[in-house]
Amino acid sequence: MIIRLPERFIYSNKGHEDGAYVENGILYMSKYTNFEDLMYTITYVLKGYDRCCYCGEKLSMKNRTLDHMYPRRWGGVSIPENLLPSCKKCNQDKKDMTYRQFQEWRKLATQSEKEKYYQQTLVRNLGVARRGRFVIKRRWLSSYEFENVAKYISFNRLSDRKSKLVSSYYRNWGQYPHPVIVSSNGWVIKGLHVLHHARKAKKKYVMAIVLENVVVYDKDTS
Numbered sequence: 351m352i353i354r355l356p357e358r359f360i361y362s363n364k365g366h367e368d369g370a371y372v373e374n375g376i377l378y379m380s381k382y383t384n385f386e387d388l389m390y391t392i393t394y395v396l397k398g399y400d401r402c403c404y405c406g407e408k409l410s411m412k413n414r415t416l417d418h419m420y421p422r423r424w425g426g427v428s429i430p431e432n433l434l435p436s437c438k439k440c441n442q443d444k445k446d447m448t449y450r451q452f453q454e455w456r457k458l459a460t461q462s463e464k465e466k467y468y469q470q471t472l473v474r475n476l477g478v479a480r481r482g483r484f485v486i487k488r489r490w491l492s493s494y495e496f497e498n499v500a501k502y503i504s505f506n507r508l509s510d511r512k513s514k515l516v517s518s519y520y521r522n523w524g525q526y527p528h529p530v531i532v533s534s535n536g537w538v539i540k541g542l543h544v545l546h547h548a549r550k551a552k553k554k555y556v557m558a559i560v561l562e563n564v565v566v567y568d569k570d571t572s
């Protein structure tokens with residue numbers, strides 16, 4: 351997928367002279383860049399940070415958050431298409447409802463109606479997860495054959511805790527907790543633990559979001 355990018359943008363990387371920048375519609379990011387922080391910054395540049403996108407409340411440093419329109423719990427990832435400046439209260443109220451579901455929830459008058467509606471969304475979203483799918487836009491996803499990339503990856507230093515989380519998620523849902531995120535030049539931005547598991551489970555493909563206008567560069571080798 352092509353993510354939205356500002357026309358001109360420079361992101362400096364703490365502790366490294368190389369960072370990220372946009373040129374001719376392509377985002378170049380060094381391999382040291384913290385992807386989530388970068389996406390948060392880009393989202394604020396694109397969408398502003400003055401008002402909560404749900405209730406219109408003025409945002410300050412204290413109550414400013416970025417909401418995942420498709421929640422992390424259902425595979426929602428941190429890309430500008432999935433992030434919205436929101437106040438803390440709305441973000442908390444939203445829990446793990448999607449953007450649309452939360453809009454409906456907000457229209458309800460009483461607390462008991464809201465609670466009932468929330469439970470319904472939970473059942474629905476769990477149903478999707480149980481069928482081994484993510485509650486995100488299908489057109490963001492592609493099936494990714496990872497073996498060509500995986501052979502260049504060293505899996506030795508992965509954290510055991512995250513590996514266990516991925517395994518237990520897979521056992522319960524027959525799916526991974528989130529899609530893998532890959533740059534256009536095949537750099538795995540997010541999802542090493544997922545790939546590691548998929549490889550052990552002898553799967554050839556994983557569901558991925560391939561960022562076609564993002565390039566990860568490695569200054570050390572170029």
Ligand SMILES: [Zn+2]
Pocket residue numbers: 402403404405406407436437438439440441
């Ligand atoms: Zn709000």
